[in-house]
Amino acid sequence: MTAPVRDEVGRITRGELRDLFDDYAACLDAEALREFPAFFTEDAKYQVISRENHDDGLEHASIFCLGRAMIEDRVTATVEAALYQPRSLRHFVSGVRITGEENGEVRAEANFLIIESLVEREPRILMVGRYLDRVVREDGSLKFRERTCVFDNYRIRTTLVIPV
Amino acid sequence: MSDTTLRNATDRVWPEDGVTRVPAWIYSDPEIYAKELKVFHYGKTWNFVGLDCEVPEPNSFKRSWVGERPVIITRDAEGEIHVVENRCAHRGSLLCWKNRGQAKDITCPYHHWTYNLSGDLMGLPFLRGVQGKGGMPRDFDKSKNGLTKLRVAVRGGSIWATYSDEVAPLEEYLGPEILMRLDRLVSRRPLRLLGYSRQIVESNWKLYWENSRDPYHATLMHPFLSTFGILRTDGDYHSVPLQEGRHEYTYSQYDPELKNKTSEASKQIKSIHSDLEVKDKEVVSSVVDEFKDGMMGAFQVFPTILVQQYFNCLVVRHVIPKGVGAHELSWTYFGYADDDETINRLRLKQSNLVGPAGFVSLEDSEVLSLMQPVVESCPDSVQVLEMGGHGTEAQSTMMTETLIRAFYDFYRREMGL
Ligand SMILES: [Fe+2]
Numbered sequence: 001m002t003a004p005v006r007d008e009v010g011r012i013t014r015g016e017l018r019d020l021f022d023d024y025a026a027c028l029d030a031e032a033l034r035e036f037p038a039f040f041t042e043d044a045k046y047q048v049i050s051r052e053n054h055d056d057g058l059e060h061a062s063i064f065c066l067g068r069a070m071i072e073d074r075v076t077a078t079v080e081a082a083l084y085q086p087r088s089l090r091h092f093v094s095g096v097r098i099t100g101e102e103n104g105e106v107r108a109e110a111n112f113l114i115i116e117s118l119v120e121r122e123p124r125i126l127m128v129g130r131y132l133d134r135v136v137r138e139d140g141s142l143k144f145r146e147r148t149c150v151f152d153n154y155r156i157r158t159t160l161v162i163p164v
Numbered sequence: 165m166s167d168t169t170l171r172n173a174t175d176r177v178w179p180e181d182g183v184t185r186v187p188a189w190i191y192s193d194p195e196i197y198a199k200e201l202k203v204f205h206y207g208k209t210w211n212f213v214g215l216d217c218e219v220p221e222p223n224s225f226k227r228s229w230v231g232e233r234p235v236i237i238t239r240d241a242e243g244e245i246h247v248v249e250n251r252c253a254h255r256g257s258l259l260c261w262k263n264r265g266q267a268k269d270i271t272c273p274y275h276h277w278t279y280n281l282s283g284d285l286m287g288l289p290f291l292r293g294v295q296g297k298g299g300m301p302r303d304f305d306k307s308k309n310g311l312t313k314l315r316v317a318v319r320g321g322s323i324w325a326t327y328s329d330e331v332a333p334l335e336e337y338l339g340p341e342i343l344m345r346l347d348r349l350v351s352r353r354p355l356r357l358l359g360y361s362r363q364i365v366e367s368n369w370k371l372y373w374e375n376s377r378d379p380y381h382a383t384l385m386h387p388f389l390s391t392f393g394i395l396r397t398d399g400d401y402h403s404v405p406l407q408e409g410r411h412e413y414t415y416s417q418y419d420p421e422l423k424n425k426t427s428e429a430s431k432q433i434k435s436i437h438s439d440l441e442v443k444d445k446e447v448v449s450s451v452v453d454e455f456k457d458g459m460m461g462a463f464q465v466f467p468t469i470l471v472q473q474y475f476n477c478l479v480v481r482h483v484i485p486k487g488v489g490a491h492e493l494s495w496t497y498f499g500y501a502d503d504d505e506t507i508n509r510l511r512l513k514q515s516n517l518v519g520p521a522g523f524v525s526l527e528d529s530e531v532l533s534l535m536q537p538v539v540e541s542c543p544d545s546v547q548v549l550e551m552g553g554h555g556t557e558a559q560s561t562m563m564t565e566t567l568i569r570a571f572y573d574f575y576r577r578e579m580g581l
Contacts, residue, residue: 053359060359060497062521069443081387083527155362160521
């Protein structure tokens with residue numbers, strides 16, 4: 001018999017993770033980018049990397065942030081400087097699973113699907129892929145110590161403006 | 165094929181004002197597009213196909229493109245590099261499905277015809293049929309049924325291919341100014357592949373080609389550049405067309421004090437927020453001055469690549485046409501085999517500046533993808549190119565469209581327009 005799937009590792013439950021992922025998705029759907037960095041720990045790594053690079057062991061990621069300061073910089077650059085056409089994004093997250101645990105952090109995975117709606121266009125898939133996460137509890141709330149977004153798209157459609 | 169045939173391929177007429185006007189039909193006419201591929205990508209040009217670090221070992225391969233045609237870069241057992249069409253000589257099916265990898269030979273998935281890494285047909289199943297029936301005719305000549313092989317040139321770590329027997333040797337095609345800039349990046353130390361970013365942009369490839377010859381827009385549309393003092397209209401800047409418009413380079417000397425200077429020019433740019441600061445300074449500065457020349461620059465090699473260096477982020481932008489109304493931008497990020505952890509980290513961090521999510525590049529594809537339907541809707545409209553006058557000479561300013569005029573000067577001659 002294989003080991004039973006555990007709904008809870010340490011004190012972090014699968015239900016809590018789902019709440020975290022839903023809140024994170026809602027933040028991005030609302031383009032509330034100023035609130036985005038608060039989902040991460042100070043030393044967090046956040047990256048959006050193609051499956052092509054990830055599977056081939058290549059380090060380059062289309063978005064690559066080492067530390068929350070870089071995540072904050074990306075938000076500042078996007079909000080204050082970047083020029084992009086108005087869009088609505090909807091993030092759909094499914095299949096949230098805990099895949100491991102070490103030193104008080106859990107490893108988790110989930111699928112994501114992002115639908116983009118632009119002016120004069122039918123909604124279409126912007127990106128699909130999976131999250132590979134390390135999550136910790138910090139001051140009572142869950143934070144990402146690492147969120148690696150591995151996208152299945154061979155190519156990014158036009159641009160990637162809003163984080164994944 | 166004679167030049168006359170090419171000229172008759174379309175009856176389009178360029179506006180009378182010459183290179184200060186560009187007709188919008190060049191971005192949407194399928195005949196023009198087909199002719200461009202024939203004259204340029206499949207004609208007398210050298211096409212960038214990849215870097216040697218993408219096929220690092222003997223018996224390795226990597227897929228690439230020349231124009232719209234899929235090709236395979238191979239490194240054979242002896243270490244020699246070949247470029248062959250990714251198209252089975254038998255029925256034209258796609259041979260190599262995997263993007264990159266190791267192989268001793270190439271076998272077509274359809275009927276298992278097998279080729280060696282230089283493209284020669286080695287064998288095919290049931291050559292003599294089964295039980296005396298079927299099979300290929302006795303006079304079938306394997307040596308005449310190999311893959312289409314392209315002429316290959318390697319310069320430092322860069323790999324180039326052409327369909328033409330007539331085009332000048334690569335070094336001559338590039339010329340001394342491009343060679344110096346290319347060698348600086350890819351010929352001094354062995355390369356190390358960091359990875360790819362790819363984006364599909366729904367605009368004609370020339371809109372992107374012009375965009376990177378357009379310093380006028382740089383500080384206006386990319387506020388990030390001026391805000392953090394990476395590039396400013398009042399800095400030292402040179403726009404230099406080469407070989408009568410075929411290639412070009414731009415050049416500026418990085419001035420770390422630029423951000424603190426205000427000037428008339430910087431006040432004219434509405435998009436400057438000089439109160440903005442980045443928290444992680446490693447992303448926007450040359451922490452390691454690896455080339456010891458302070459050079460910030462870009463160059464284009466017609467018709468396939470542009471290279472623009474920001475600090476320690478090294479990347480080749482490969483422009484791959486995908487039909488008249490779309491192009492792929494394939495960004496290959498690289499470093500050097502002997503990079504330490506610090507410089508590797510800087511390259512990865514600074515790659516946030518360019519690419520599909522780049523702080524100083526994402527605006528381009530946003531604008532161009534919205535521009536394409538507009539130019540398609542008004543094919544007889546003309547665009548105005550008079551910044552910096554009417555000429556095609558080198559100019560020491562960003563406020564010029566001389567590089568775009570020079571490009572269309574070249575383009576019209578080659579296309580017979
Ligand atoms: Fe631009």
